[in-house]
Amino acid sequence: MLKSETSFVVRYAETDQMGIVHHSNYPIWFEAGRTDFIKTMGMTYSQMEAQGILLPLIELKCSFKSAARYEDEVVIVTSIKQFTYTRIVFYYEVYRKGSGTLLAMGETSHAWTTRELKPVNLKKHSPEIYQLLYMAYEQSQ
Amino acid sequence: MLKSETSFVVRYAETDQMGIVHHSNYPIWFEAGRTDFIKTMGMTYSQMEAQGILLPLIELKCSFKSAARYEDEVVIVTSIKQFTYTRIVFYYEVYRKGSGTLLAMGETSHAWTTRELKPVNLKKHSPEIYQLLYMAYEQSQ
């Protein structure tokens, strides 16, 4: 099953006055995971954008299980949950390294669009990108 | 039905290289809406925290309908969706002013906790805050 792992250290600016990581950072962490996942497939998200394919979010879900704190080393595990001609859904789990505690899990649903944010059928618009992602999706099952 | 409205202008820093508002800003906007909603009830979230009650997120959902852009004037409409002794769920709609376009809607689920993030029964811990919120919730139905 194809998964990518992304590790980094929690930044001070990511904390809030509760003393924990503010929840608005998790979508940003998911995105870092997504960037790495696509890279493991042999292309980069920058290259996809250069070919005129964008991936704006249409839905975001996140469940928070345990608080992350400043200087925690966290790891984002990313995989594909759903994949069609018009959409892709990524799934994420966030762990604290060392303890292995599950901090959060979430998913993001994206439409395939042009640079002008018009939805496209990925298979028709960019068959090579479709092929790469389809293979990654197959391996994710 | 009790709702609050929060208006502001989209900041440049909130955009990303797609030319639209990055999705991680919506949870921050929801929070600004939440702050105002609580204020309309006659107390502030700062006062709640001063009394030792925190509201960490346990779940976040957001659906993106249309892109917000730099200098757009947006309005967040906030209400209570669910309310119990141990949890509260807020519901949000984000509109572009003028056009009235619905940009996004979402909800956030929160646990009532102590400063040490231990869950509490709000009615037992802070009956006055419970009473205020319960009244707001009743008016939201």
Place this chain on the structure above:
Amino acid sequence: MLKSETSFVVRYAETDQMGIVHHSNYPIWFEAGRTDFIKTMGMTYSQMEAQGILLPLIELKCSFKSAARYEDEVVIVTSIKQFTYTRIVFYYEVYRKGSGTLLAMGETSHAWTTRELKPVNLKKHSPEIYQLLYMAYEQSQ
């Protein structure tokens, strides 16, 4: 003397675990002030960008005098400090409303560039924008 004032309420996400506003938010607040300053001149920064003129930062300075906190109402006072064919320097003061406490002051230096971030002589590239800003600058003295 031409100055603009921008008011807003501090967001929870802007705090850090010291319990105060994280310093990285001040450049974002300065930018909100800049947006409003340009608007008072009769054009918008979005319109400038649409005409192919960007204003990337080349220098940022900020002095922090007193901490801002969640739910503080703050006001940004913005003016032009320097203005040439190739550069513009904005100056900012951040106050807490009510008390009038000075929280911070700072300045940002910007180059006039094309969309490709190539420096341009503003007077040659966009004489109308130059004229508007020159008048604002004169009034700032």
Place this chain on the structure above:
Amino acid sequence: MLKSETSFVVRYAETDQMGIVHHSNYPIWFEAGRTDFIKTMGMTYSQMEAQGILLPLIELKCSFKSAARYEDEVVIVTSIKQFTYTRIVFYYEVYRKGSGTLLAMGETSHAWTTRELKPVNLKKHSPEIYQLLYMAYEQSQ
């Protein structure tokens, strides 16, 4: 000369509609550099805070030389520029890995304070932390 190096990949959320990293991220990157610098001295900033010593900013300067972009691998080189009983100044350089292009340089001045943000003489308040930092400062010269 004591310096620390901190590497990471630019996040999508860090870009703005100019297609480059928004300048407000550099203070956050500097902070990540500072975290690592302190770690190379044999303690963590979290431990300093646990001992009741905070390091709020009193001044921030940043010069932007070249734009950073999404998926760039950047490295922050951090060192101590000044060090006294009451203050510390860190200096930073940001490079794009690979090309070695200097993207930005900056400095942050900090006061030593208590948890209540009261300035303290570090040597009197926490002689061990003072000693560790003084040695690092000496090695930085």
